[in-house]
Amino acid sequence: MAANNTNKISHCPWALLIIVISLFTTVEADDSGRKILENECVSCHAISPKAPLTLKEIQERKGPDLSSAGIKYKQGWLIDWLQNPTRIRPAGMFYGNHIKPGKKNDEIDTTSLVKHPHLSSEDATSVAAELNTPKHNQALVKAGDYQPGSISITLGEMIFDKFKGCLACHQIEPGYGGVSGPEVYTAANRLQEDYLISFMRNPQAWEPKTFMPNKNLKEKDLQKLVHYLRALSQEDFQ
Amino acid sequence: MKSSFLIMICSILLPLAAAGASPSSAKDNYKTFCVQCHGMEGNGKGINVVDMSTQPRDHTDAKEMSSRTDKELTKVITEGGQSINKSVLMPPWKATLSDEEIKGLVNYLHQLCKC
Numbered sequence: 001m002a003a004n005n006t007n008k009i010s011h012c013p014w015a016l017l018i019i020v021i022s023l024f025t026t027v028e029a030d031d032s033g034r035k036i037l038e039n040e041c042v043s044c045h046a047i048s049p050k051a052p053l054t055l056k057e058i059q060e061r062k063g064p065d066l067s068s069a070g071i072k073y074k075q076g077w078l079i080d081w082l083q084n085p086t087r088i089r090p091a092g093m094f095y096g097n098h099i100k101p102g103k104k105n106d107e108i109d110t111t112s113l114v115k116h117p118h119l120s121s122e123d124a125t126s127v128a129a130e131l132n133t134p135k136h137n138q139a140l141v142k143a144g145d146y147q148p149g150s151i152s153i154t155l156g157e158m159i160f161d162k163f164k165g166c167l168a169c170h171q172i173e174p175g176y177g178g179v180s181g182p183e184v185y186t187a188a189n190r191l192q193e194d195y196l197i198s199f200m201r202n203p204q205a206w207e208p209k210t211f212m213p214n215k216n217l218k219e220k221d222l223q224k225l226v227h228y229l230r231a232l233s234q235e236d237f238q
Numbered sequence: 239m240k241s242s243f244l245i246m247i248c249s250i251l252l253p254l255a256a257a258g259a260s261p262s263s264a265k266d267n268y269k270t271f272c273v274q275c276h277g278m279e280g281n282g283k284g285i286n287v288v289d290m291s292t293q294p295r296d297h298t299d300a301k302e303m304s305s306r307t308d309k310e311l312t313k314v315i316t317e318g319g320q321s322i323n324k325s326v327l328m329p330p331w332k333a334t335l336s337d338e339e340i341k342g343l344v345n346y347l348h349q350l351c352k353c
Contacts, residue, residue, distance in 0.1 A: 055262040055270055091285055096269055105283035106273075165319075165326035168275060168286055178286035180274035204333045211271050214333035215318075 033130030036123055041066070049136040052208045059094050062114070065207075069131035071141045072195045078131060081190070082124035085116035088186065090171065090179035108179060140205055146193035149227050153235070156228025160184075164215055164225075174237050181212065188226070188233035196229065197222050264342035267335060272343075275327070280350040292325040303351035311344045 037047050044063035053061070069078075092098040092113045100109040119127060161167040170184045171177035177184075187196065198205075200222055203212040217225070262270075268280075275294040277283040282296035297303060313321050315335070319328030331340065 055266050059266075059270060094270075095285065096273060099273075099278060099285050101278055102283075105287050106278050106285045108285060163326065165329060168290060168327040168329075177289055178274070180284075180286055202333075209270070209334065211274070211334075213318075213329035213331060215329060 032123065033126030033128070036119075036127050037066075037130055040117070041127075047134065055209050058207075058209050058211070059096060061094055063093060063116075066131060067134045067136040068138075068195075068206075070133055070135040071138055072191060073131065074190060074192060075128050075132060077190050078128035079121075079124050082119040082127055083121055085118060087113070088182045088190070090183065095180040137206060140202075141192075141194050141198045143194060145197045146226050147223055148193075149223060151224050151227040151231060153228070153231050156224065156231055159221060159224055160228055164217070164221070166215075166225075169212075172232060173235070184229055185232045185235065185237060188229040193226050193230070196226050200225060261336055261339045261342065264339070264346035267339055267343055268346055271331060271334065290327055292327055294328070297347055297350040298352075300351045300353040303347065304353040308344050311347060312340055315340050315343055 041047060041063075046065045046067055049067045050065070089095065091108045098109050098112045099106050101107075157172065160172065166184070167177045169178035169181035171179065173185050174183075199212075200215075200217055201219075202214060203210050204214055268276075272280075273284055275282075275284040275286045275290075276297055277287075277294075280297035282294045282299075284294060287293060295302065310322055314324065314328060316330060316332045318330035319325040321330070335343070
């Protein structure tokens, strides 16, 4: 039977050629995301786990660490954003390198901000698929930690701003809020809910010298804040 | 014998590792954690202040700053604004900075206010 199959293939060299070509094409397609990451993204992003960053390294960092990307980002968002990247941190990364004294208060030095490269649809899909793999710090994220629920925008904002003071560093809508941290009105589009809970619960477990302070949030407040971020992500701010 | 030697080495090295890297200078810590609200010049005019309901303390204001004791300054950096009945917008930094680093920041505040 096996001999029969071999004979069939040897009688049909085109079939053999197509099989070989398709094998190579598949390997190349699987590889392309990794190649882009290793050749292009590494100039600004760490893609493999590093020891906790020193303050100097935090100050020199140009882009988020991707070594936990598989447990941090939402795939669909990555594919869209990589094709049409927008600024998430109004003052860039690290904010201290993109500020200047202004008339009333310090201002963002927009001339120093660097735009993220645009990827083609094909490359964005390959890179996003590759970013599903790195899962450094997985032990910090418990699947199902976030319990879906809801909260009104008004109550959510009260917790976020008045009770917890997060508005100091984060924007809750375009042009409203602090600018040193990432905008949060897109956070639930970008980030997995279980990751959000874990990071807000203990930012220093992820990065000891992060300038996201540890507010000692209670579990019920963590849940409410993620409800709020999800509600914000549904708002139309255009 | 061998294992007791290893235990001895570990007992020396582990506390050192747990203590982490040497403390950062107060100026570097200020630049990273405080400047975003208190400003590049420490004058309370950081990039985040525009939509704040309470404006950050001007660290160059000798009159205001000298009304605070070192104990209060240490407490507010460590536990946040609410711990001294001030704004929630000032977060606690005890999870980020060591006691030694917070002490360094309190000394740095004296330099900024020249008081």
